[in-house]
Amino acid sequence: MNDKILSYIGLATGAGKTVTGEEKTLEAIKTGKTKVVLLAxxxxxxxAKRIKDKCATYEVTVIDKYTNEELSQATGTYNRVVLAISDKGFARKIKELL
Known part of the structure; x- marks a missing residue:
C-alpha cells in the first residue's frame, strides 16, 4: 500500500475508528460523528448519490478516488464501498493529505 491516505485508513480501521456500511455511514454523517467519508x-x-447528498448537507468531505478493491485492501475487509472516519485526528490528517 503506497498511498498515505490508504495507510491512514488502515490505521484508523485497526484502531476501531471507522464506521462501515452505507446505513451506518449515513447515520454517522447525520449525527456529526464524522468529517471524512470514503466512497468507492x-x-x-x-x-453514491445518497452519500454525496448527505455529505453536502452536513458539510462532510467525500473522497471518491479509490475503488472498492483498494478500500477493502486498506481495511482488511471484503467489498468495502463506503466508510467514515470517526476520529478527528485521523480525519484531519487524511484531509491534509488531499
Missing amino acids: ANAGKST
Whole structure:
C-alpha cells in the first residue's frame, strides 16, 4: 500500500475508528460523528448519490478516488464501498493529505 491516505485508513480501521456500511455511514454523517467519508469510485449510482447528498448537507468531505478493491485492501475487509472516519485526528490528517 503506497498511498498515505490508504495507510491512514488502515490505521484508523485497526484502531476501531471507522464506521462501515452505507446505513451506518449515513447515520454517522447525520449525527456529526464524522468529517471524512470514503466512497468507492465504482460505487453504485444510488449509493453514491445518497452519500454525496448527505455529505453536502452536513458539510462532510467525500473522497471518491479509490475503488472498492483498494478500500477493502486498506481495511482488511471484503467489498468495502463506503466508510467514515470517526476520529478527528485521523480525519484531519487524511484531509491534509488531499
